[in-house]
Amino acid sequence: MRMSKIISCVLSGELIGNPFPWEIELFKRIKESLTFPTIQPAKEDFLSSLILNVKIPKETIKRKLVRITRDLPPFLGVDGIIYRGLKRKTIANIPEENAKYIRDKEEIII
Numbered sequence: 001m002r003m004s005k006i007i008s009c010v011l012s013g014e015l016i017g018n019p020f021p022w023e024i025e026l027f028k029r030i031k032e033s034l035t036f037p038t039i040q041p042a043k044e045d046f047l048s049s050l051i052l053n054v055k056i057p058k059e060t061i062k063r064k065l066v067r068i069t070r071d072l073p074p075f076l077g078v079d080g081i082i083y084r085g086l087k088r089k090t091i092a093n094i095p096e097e098n099a100k101y102i103r104d105k106e107e108i109i110i
Contacts, residue, residue: 010034062096072102 006023009015010030019027061079072086078095086092094102 006030063093064096064099065091065093066099066102067091075102 002020002023005017006015006019006027007030009027015024015027068086068088068090071088072083074082074084075098076082078097083092083094083098
């Protein structure tokens, strides 16, 4: 019965009650064995290295002239360029697909 209590505690994430020392140790061991490593977000340099080998014909990408209404975080355009430093009141020429997405979030005016 105590074992099932420990397993329930591991699944809930907390050890409750007044556990015995061996229960605390078992709880820790089970929890560690079930813990997966956290996945780190990809760095911009990694994204850039992925797209360097992709050849996108420039004539196939339509562009839009936009006015930025809020400071934007860096983003990867469909043209393979990482756009950085787009601040409020800036005018930029970005791919149409990205412009539509960002417009839907009310961060630019086309």
